[in-house]
Amino acid sequence: xxxxxxxxxxxxxxxGRSQMAAAYLTHLAGDRVEVRSAGSEPADHVNPAVVQAxxxxxxxxxxxxxxxxxxxxxxASDVVITMGCGDTCPVxxxxxxxxxxxxxxxxxxxxxxxxxxDQIRGRIEELTAELTI
Numbered sequence: 001x002x003x004x005x006x007x008x009x010x011x012x013x014x015x016g017r018s019q020m021a022a023a024y025l026t027h028l029a030g031d032r033v034e035v036r037s038a039g040s041e042p043a044d045h046v047n048p049a050v051v052q053a054x055x056x057x058x059x060x061x062x063x064x065x066x067x068x069x070x071x072x073x074x075x076a077s078d079v080v081i082t083m084g085c086g087d088t089c090p091v092x093x094x095x096x097x098x099x100x101x102x103x104x105x106x107x108x109x110x111x112x113x114x115x116x117x118d119q120i121r122g123r124i125e126e127l128t129a130e131l132t133i
Contacts, residue, residue, distance in 0.1 A: 004033065005033050005034070005079065005131045006033070006035075006036065006076060006077045006078050006079070007034070007035055007036070007077060007078070007079045007080075007081065007127070007131070008038065008073055008074060008077035008079070008080045009022050009025075009036070009038075009081050010037070010038055010080065010081065010089050011040075011084055011104075012040050012041050012084060013041060013043035013106060014037055014042045014066035014069075015039070015042070015043035015046050015047045015050065015066050016047045016050045016105040016106060016113075016116075017083040017084070017100075017102050017116065017120065018037040018039065018083055019050060019054075019061055019066075020050060020053075020054060020120045021037065021081065021083070021123075021124055022035050022036070022037035023054055023059050023064075024120060024124040025124050025127065028124060028125065029132055032131075032132045033131055036073050036077060038067045038068060038070065038073050039067065039068065040089070042067060042069075043066045044066070045066070046061060046062075046064050046065070046066065047108075047113070049105060049110040049112075050105055050113055052113075053110050053114055054117065057117070069089065074089065074090050074092060074095070075092060079097075079127075079131075080095055080097050080098070081097075081098045081127075083099075083100050083102050084101075100120075100123060102116055102120065103115075
């Protein structure tokens with residue numbers, strides 16, 4: 001990818017998986033990657049168990065607010081990673097799409113969120129290495 005790559009993480013509520021993924025990529029890649037996240041049906045707030053699980057990793061996402069998925073966000077991204085948003089994500093030629101099958105942390109406590117967080121961290125570490133070569 002020429003220039004700075006941009007990645008969009010999408011899940012239904014933008015309150016769990018996509019927030020964790022965006023936070024990890026921002027944490028690991030810094031300003032080398034442009035990071036966005038959104039949801040097809042955004043929640044009112046980020047899942048508190050997700051905020052707690054990320055705080056355990058030293059990453060504060062307590063100020064994050066779920067955002068609605070827009071066509072502009074997809075068009076502005078080089079890589080679009082979906083996490084259970086189904087067919088609601090618009091598809092454009094020339095974009096790279098990945099679908100990560102991950103459990104939904106909605107309604108779960110922090111004990112259930114930790115394994116999801118750890119799976120996301122592993123995938124983000126691989127993605128970071130690939131995007132920032």
